[in-house]
Amino acid sequence: MFSFFRKKNPPTPADPEKTVAPNATTIAPETLAPAAVRDGAMRFSRPEPDTDDAPTAVSARNSWVSKLRAGLRKTSSNIAAVFTGTKIDEGLYEELESALVLADAGVKATQHLLDDLKRRVKQTRTTDPAMVKGILADALTELLAPLEKALVIGQHRPTVMMVVGVNGAGKTTSIGKLTRHLSYRGASVLLAAADTFRAAAKEQLAIWADRNTVEIISQQGGDPAAVSYDAVVAGTARGKDVVLVDTAGRLPTQLHLMEELKKIKRVISKADPSAPHEVLLVIDGNTGQNALSQVKAFDDVLSLTGLIITKLDGTAKGGVLAAIARERPVPVYFIGVGEKLEELETFNAREFAQALLA
Numbered sequence: 406m407f408s409f410f411r412k413k414n415p416p417t418p419a420d421p422e423k424t425v426a427p428n429a430t431t432i433a434p435e436t437l438a439p440a441a442v443r444d445g446a447m448r449f450s451r452p453e454p455d456t457d458d459a460p461t462a463v464s465a466r467n468s469w470v471s472k473l474r475a476g477l478r479k480t481s482s483n484i485a486a487v488f489t490g491t492k493i494d495e496g497l498y499e500e501l502e503s504a505l506v507l508a509d510a511g512v513k514a515t516q517h518l519l520d521d522l523k524r525r526v527k528q529t530r531t532t533d534p535a536m537v538k539g540i541l542a543d544a545l546t547e548l549l550a551p552l553e554k555a556l557v558i559g560q561h562r563p564t565v566m567m568v569v570g571v572n573g574a575g576k577t578t579s580i581g582k583l584t585r586h587l588s589y590r591g592a593s594v595l596l597a598a599a600d601t602f603r604a605a606a607k608e609q610l611a612i613w614a615d616r617n618t619v620e621i622i623s624q625q626g627g628d629p630a631a632v633s634y635d636a637v638v639a640g641t642a643r644g645k646d647v648v649l650v651d652t653a654g655r656l657p658t659q660l661h662l663m664e665e666l667k668k669i670k671r672v673i674s675k676a677d678p679s680a681p682h683e684v685l686l687v688i689d690g691n692t693g694q695n696a697l698s699q700v701k702a703f704d705d706v707l708s709l710t711g712l713i714i715t716k717l718d719g720t721a722k723g724g725v726l727a728a729i730a731r732e733r734p735v736p737v738y739f740i741g742v743g744e745k746l747e748e749l750e751t752f753n754a755r756e757f758a759q760a761l762l763a
Contacts, residue, residue: 469750472742474760476717480508480724481763488538493526497534501541508724508761509693514731518544542758548727549754554736556683556711556751558592563640563648565673565680567633568713569666569703570687572654575715577609579687579741580649582749583713584617592646597636598623599669600653610651616746620645629653629665630672637676650681657702666707683710685738690717696725700733711738713749723761 474481487500498519505515521544522537531537558564570576577600584594598610598621614621620643622636633650640648652669655662673680686703688696696714703709712735717723726737737752 465747466750469742469748470756470760472748473717473740473756474763476742477723477760478763480722481761483507484761485538485763488534490534493532493534493537497537498523505724505727507722509696509722509728510724511694511697511728511731514548514724514727517731518548518727521547538762542762545727545758545762546755549730549758551734552712552726552730552737553752553754554711554738556738558587558647561677561679561682563595563637563645564682565637565640565648565650565677566683566685567650567652567670567673567681567707568685568687569652569707570654571656571689571699574654574687574689574692575741576654576687577651578744579713579715579739579749580610580651581612581616582741582746583739584614584619584649585746586749587647588617588619593644594619594647594649595636595640595643595645596621597633597648597650599629599632599636600651601627601629601632630669633669634672634676637673637680641677657699657706663702663706670707684708685711685713686735687713687715690714690723690725690740693722693725694728697728697732700729700735704733704735709735711736713737713739713741714752715741717742723757726757 484501484504487497487504490497501522502515502519505518506512510518518541522541525531525540525544526537529540531540568576568580580596584596587594594617596610596614596619600610601624611621611623622632622639624632624635629652636648636650639645650669650673652666653662655666657663670681670684684707686700686709688699690696692699700709700712712729714726714737717740729735729737739749740752740757741749
């Protein structure tokens, strides 16, 4: 996970078994602190208790998890109320089924969790309803585990990321936050303002570029695919580590605009045959089961590599991640709980399950 540490640290021996690729940086789904630089590769690992940076990293992570719990409090309190009785019976499971469906977990994921929970309760011979919630947290963690995946930067230079999503999902803001985290760790980032449909999109992205002190490629009224192509070419020529391509928000039902996204992807591959290396979908955490529909639609068209879940700080229910894990397990690279730059963090299945279930 992104943590807050000093950027310069004395090198320590690297673990060769954890090598991703030469010159690769792994943004892993765990509390991170800087580790060794060996063979030109930046690596990140769990902080050791005796390092100066570990307390700061852990403190920052704990603070962020507290915000996540607060954002999901309404859902967690509804689920917690199920376990206040004295018996483990069909009534409890029926109440839990309703609570999970209301949390946007969906029918398939809810049924999977109930079946798994009953099996675990029977195996452990649990008789205390309060303990069943802990068992449910284990079941939910296991369900969400396939969504927990490290983002790797550096196997390609530049690593080209195409960011998509519907209008209002927080796409451009998420790009700004992601730029901040990558830059903070020493990666050079170039932004591409390929959202040429929305009048203020270029200006908004330029503000994020200015805040993060990174370069931006844009054209006044230019073709989105042309802007993307130019950015990849410029990123290669300037030796950038990452090129982040902002695209216009559109509904998956707007077929002509979805075709435009396919065109952008094709044109990017002309600039770099291996690109885009990541296709990230930004999802508003308040959209419920519609989020699952978005994942399916965009994945069918673009073959998504990862998700960014935003706005888990208000009325968001969060259970939709269970539905995504069950029906279309595209990795969740990041989740956001607020508007501040540091309020975007890597996804951890155990943390999320515990926050959702209080």
